[in-house]
Amino acid sequence: MxxxxxxxxxxxxxxxxxxxxxxxxxxxxxxxxxxxDGVDLTVRRGERVALVGPSGAGKSTLLGLGxxxxxxxxxxxxxxxxxxRALSPGALRTLRARIGSxxxxxxxxxxxxxxxNVNAGRLGSWGRLRAVRSLVxxxxxxxxxxxxxxxxxxxxxxxxxxxxxGGEQQxxxxxxxxxxxxxxxxxxxxxxxxxxxxxxxxxRLLCGLLEQPTGHRRTLVVSLHDFDLAVRHCDRxxxxxxxxxxxxxxxxxVDEGTRARIYDLAPGP
Ligand SMILES: Nc1ncnc2c1ncn2[C@@H]1O[C@H](COP(=O)(O)OP(=O)(O)OP(=O)(O)O)[C@@H](O)[C@H]1O
Numbered sequence: 001m002x003x004x005x006x007x008x009x010x011x012x013x014x015x016x017x018x019x020x021x022x023x024x025x026x027x028x029x030x031x032x033x034x035x036x037d038g039v040d041l042t043v044r045r046g047e048r049v050a051l052v053g054p055s056g057a058g059k060s061t062l063l064g065l066g067x068x069x070x071x072x073x074x075x076x077x078x079x080x081x082x083x084x085r086a087l088s089p090g091a092l093r094t095l096r097a098r099i100g101s102x103x104x105x106x107x108x109x110x111x112x113x114x115x116x117n118v119n120a121g122r123l124g125s126w127g128r129l130r131a132v133r134s135l136v137x138x139x140x141x142x143x144x145x146x147x148x149x150x151x152x153x154x155x156x157x158x159x160x161x162x163x164x165x166g167g168e169q170q171x172x173x174x175x176x177x178x179x180x181x182x183x184x185x186x187x188x189x190x191x192x193x194x195x196x197x198x199x200x201x202x203x204r205l206l207c208g209l210l211e212q213p214t215g216h217r218r219t220l221v222v223s224l225h226d227f228d229l230a231v232r233h234c235d236r237x238x239x240x241x242x243x244x245x246x247x248x249x250x251x252x253x254v255d256e257g258t259r260a261r262i263y264d265l266a267p268g269p
Contacts, residue, residue: 018044019078020184020219021066026075027169027243028061035061038075045183046217048207050230053240054263059188059223062240066186066221067091080183097124100182102190102222104208106173110162111225114153117161117172118144121180137174140179147175170202178209185210187222191229199226203233227259 021043028036037060043049051059064070065077068084075081080098087095094252107119115138122140123131133139138157145157151171161172177185190206191199210218224230230237231251239247239262247262 020039020045020047020080021064022078023062023072024073024076026065026077028058028065028070029073035243036065036072039240039243039245041238041245042250043219043221045219047211047236048217048220048234049236050234051221051223051238052225052227052230052262054248057240058243059240061243063186063188063221063223066184067101068096075115088159090140093183097180098183100174100177100185100218101103102177102185102187103171104189104192106169108161108172108176109168110160112161113138114148114164114172115144115160117156117184118157118175118179119179121176124180127136127153132193143179143250144175147178148172150209151175166199167201170198171205174202174205174209183218185218185220185222187220189223189225192225196226198233199229203229227262 003131006233019042021041023039023041026036026039029143039058039062051062053054053059066079066196068079071085077085078117082091082095084092084095109120116135119134119138119140126156130139135144138144141157148154148171150156151163151174152247153168153171161169164172185206187206191202194202206222207220210220212218222234234251236250237247237254237258238245241262247258
């Protein structure tokens with residue numbers, strides 16, 4: 001089945017400044033297992049895109065393409081205007097510094113003070129020497145404090161991170177994202193392990209962090225198992241099934257039947 005709509009209004013070509021992520025006929029195979037099968041899609045600057053679909057549909061694989069951890073087996077991929085496969089290791093590092101990743105696991109270093117975990121968001125842009133210096137004596141402490149305040153955590157930057165509650169640690173991870181200041185945020189089931197109230201809270205916080213003081217919005221692509229969360233927090237829903245895009249619509253076009261169609265539809269031809 002072809003997707004209901006693969007939106008591409010305003011697209012004028014590969015160099016179009018508003019395009020953050022573009023896949024053209026992208027397939028990904030793990031051995032003989034086809035995880036993505038000829039996917040076409042375009043994500044524009046400032047969009048909040050939810051990836052939904054049943055388990056094994058290809059959502060994580062698609063997000064992996066965005067951050068360069070997965071390489072297309074076939075097709076053309078552009079991320080922030082470049083093709084990751086064509087980059088040198090150094091250029092790939094530079095690209096990754098512009099992309100924020102959020103996972104179910106927070107990847108914090110528990111025994112380290114909070115400030116270091118927040119500053120880890122800068123590692124992609126700091127040189128090695130600077131990173132080591134900051135471990136000895138934390139750099140950019142005021143910015144770390146501001147980021148923590150923005151996510152609603154008190155001023156104690158020097159407490160061990162693993163002494164904080166699970167919810168507070170989640171906020172430290174979001175403060176790390178904030179100091180990284182990425183142009184594109186890729187979040188792979190960031191709230192899967194949380195109860196509904198916490199999931200709502202984290203999604204609200206994450207979406208709030210996308211808003212920049214300049215009035216611009218960072219782009220978000222987030223995979224979510226909770227369809228209602230996707231509709232409440234995103235402005236576009238892309239459904240994958242069997243490695244194919246089966247639906248791509250603005251949330252205003254989501255109706256009562258959409259959920260059933262996503263989860264009960266037969267896979268595409
Ligand atoms: N590293 C891998 N090696 C082999 N097969 C893989 C690998 N990663 C994913 N797959 C397979 O590719 C398909 C798509 O997996 P993917 O994790 O992208 O789906 P998903 O939609 O994110 O699933 P879930 O919602 O369960 O996380 C699945 O059939 C999966 O088993």
